[in-house]
Amino acid sequence: MLNASSLLPVGPLRFDEGGRRHLFVRQAPQLSVPSGPVPTAMTTWTVGGDSRVLPDPSEHEQFFRSAAHLLDRLAWRLATERVGLRLYAAGDDTFLSAVALTGDAAGMTGEEMYLAPPVQGGRRVICIHCSTMHDDVADEGLSCAGCGAVLSVRSHYSRRIGAYMGVAESAPPVGTEETGR
Amino acid sequence: MMMPRSTGYPAVIADVAPVTPTLRRFDIRATAQPFPPVSAGSHGVFAFGDAVRTWKNPYSIVARSDDGSMLRIIVRLAQGSRGGSAFLHGQGRPGLEITVLGIANLFPVVRKARRHILLSAGVGITPFLSYMDAMDGMGLAYCLHHYCRPEERQAFHALLADRDPGRVVLHDDPDTGRLSEILAAEPVSSRLSMCGPDGFMNWVGAVARDVGFSPGKIHSERFSAPEGGAAFRVDLARSGLSVSVGPEDTLLDALEAAGIEAPCLCRGGACGACRVAVLSGVPDHRDHVLAEAERAAGDCILTCVSRARTATLTLDL
Known part of the structure; x- marks a missing residue:
């Protein structure tokens, strides 16, 4: 179905009773767990931000050194996961985008993945001209760190790329570009 | 519909073979132009009959030959249906003329998924025979679990004999x-x-x-074999015609016999293309398309399978 707003789909987290196992991944310990009755088969993965942290699989809450560490482990877990898992994520736009990409790559659908509203206002933006990624872009425009183009951030999130589209203001509409070059 | 309804693809039965006591396989050969390409999960609407009457029934297409000259279908001898399957089982011999009126796909393979589990019962195996060919070609992982009666096990075993035994499991106990x-x-x-009977799919x-x-990860194909019922009459508000629907006719058949260009596609209550507004009277809904609220509202009807609870219906046709 056409999603006219084309934004990263986020909303308040609530446990999905249709799931049989639930995994909540969060970028920081202070981010709250989904609302509703806490299912028995529920695990929380938290980015601890401490290089000495190592996940302990016997605990209901496991800590990871970094978001990259958690996401790496998430991809591995989903590759061996069985049907019935529901995935919940809380963090900033970059973290949520990465979780969505990981879930999509594992064959999960939007009905099985729930993303909390990003904790910071900034968005992840790709320059569509040189593919440079920019994290935590709070404004509607920026100068591309890769090619220097003045980009305007469109309200179009690419689920495949995992970022919003940054388009050079000077790029002419299709059909109006100069010909003969 | 890939062809105008009035023409279709002329064809004849080329070969018939029993699959089980109630299932029969028909190979149908095109006699004019070749059949169009057919994607896995497609069904065709097949018109056949004798001097007395014509049936137009939907059947899943099991296979199409690479050159488009042949289609294969499997037909279940339906109890309490309007007699089309009984006619094919009884009279469907090589040489019988059959017109393929149209081919459509309401049950395509979800190509983006890498792993598929297929569950069928009885004649519900037919779309999955084409699925498995397509999935083998696309390199998709799948496993078929087919449910049958104990006495049919041998027949389905034979039907599936050339498939990868690691991908096909027969069950005779639900x-x-x-x-x-x-x-x-x-x-x-x-x-x-x-794909299978309603009880199985539920x-x-x-x-x-x-x-x-x-x-969203549960996909199904539900076809209704249109069943007969009490005769009724439809009054057509736009054309001013009145059409009688006999106990063995479908409403759609009766409209077509009266020369009305009624919309239709699957002829099995599965697609919704034949939906028509009801201006008065109470429909007897037998389709798999309308939502509960739409059924309760009673202001529309799927003419291919549904009938009337009242002696007359007035339709916006």
């Missing part, structure tokens, strides 16, 4: 615990597709949801 184990062992990426759907399949 054991909920066993099905639950099978489904719960599927990877998170798995999509479930099912059972599989409930077990699938119970092990945590999300609704």
Whole structure:
């Protein structure tokens, strides 16, 4: 179905009773767990931000050194996961985008993945001209760190790329570009 | 519809073989132009009959030859139906003329999924015979679980003899615990597709949801063999005609026989293309398309399978 707003789909987290196992991944310990009755088969993965942290699989809450560490482990877990898992994520736009990409790559659908509203206002933006990624872009425009183009951030999130589209203001509409070059 | 309804693809039965006592396989050869390409999960509407009457019935297309000269279907001898399948089982011999009126796909393979679990019962295996050919070609992982009666096991075993035995499992005992184990062992990426009688699909759907399949990953094809019922009359508000629908006719057949260009596609209550507004009278809904609220409102009807609870219906035709 056409999603006219084309934004990263986020909303308040609530446990999905249709799931049989639930995994909540969060970028920081202070981010709250989904609302509703806490299912028995529920695990929380938290980015601890401490290089000495190592996940302990016997605990209901496991800590990871970094978001990259958690996401790496998430991809591995989903590759061996069985049907019935529901995935919940809380963090900033970059973290949520990465979780969505990981879930999509594992064959999960939007009905099985729930993303909390990003904790910071900034968005992840790709320059569509040189593919440079920019994290935590709070404004509607920026100068591309890769090619220097003045980009305007469109309200179009690419689920495949995992970022919003940054388009050079000077790029002419299709059909109006100069010909003969 | 890929062809105008009035023409279609002329063809004849080329070969007939029994599959089980109630299932019969027909190979149908095109006699004019070749059949169009057919994607896995497609059905055709097949017109056939004798001097007395014509049936137009939808059947899943099991296979199409590479050169488009042949289509294969499997027809179940339906109890309490309007006699089309009984005619094919009784009179469907090589040489019988059959017109393929149109080919459509309401049950395509979800190509983006890498793993598929297919569940069928009885004649519901037919779309999956084409699925398995397509999935073999696309390199998709799948496993078919087919449910049959104990006395049919040998026949289905023979039907599936040339398939990878690691991808095909026959069951002659609908054991909920066993099905639950099978489904719960599927990877998170798995999509479930099912085809069979309503009771079978309700059972599989409930077990699938119970092990945590999300609704969007459960795909099904439900066809209704249109059943007969009490005769009724439809008054057509636009054309001013009145059409009688006999106990053995479908409303759609009766409209077509009266020369009305009524919309239609699947002729099995599965697609919704034949929906027509009801201006008065009470429809007897028998389709798989309308939502509960639409049924209760009673202001529309799917002419291919549904009938009337009142002696007359007035339609916006």
